[in-house]
Amino acid sequence: VQLQASGGGLVQPGGSLRLSCAAFGRILSFNSMNWHRQAPGKQRELVAGITSGGQTNYADSVKGRFTISRDNAKNTVYLQMNTLKPEDTAVYYCNLENVNYYSAHDVIVAQKDLWGQGTLVTVSS
Secondary structure, eight states, rough: EEEEOOOEEEEEETTTTEEEEEEESEEOOOOOEEEEEEEEOOEEEEEEEETOOOEEOOOOOTTTTTTEEEEETTTTTEEEEESSOOGGGEEEEEEEEEEEEEEETTTEEEEEEEEEEEEEEEOOO
């Protein structure tokens, strides 16, 4: 299974971006799909998550501005980011938590955390 994130870029303060993260592979189940971010010199932090049942959670710093959603048919999770601030500048990573999937050899693999590559979001005038 691979996660492919996209949608990052340069945006002015107050602007919007939508990140996408597509999961490729034969996924059996997972607990949640999440977006994390890591700013320069800071630890990675959870930004938003959505469970397999559709429950969402957000970091306090993004509540009311970011919205996470999921397209089950496409195995894709989105992060709509509005009213962006310079402090939102970071590399954004998506991950699958507690995922079970078929390997290339038809073996069921259980993995606690599966990460995609990051996508850089820069908020600057």
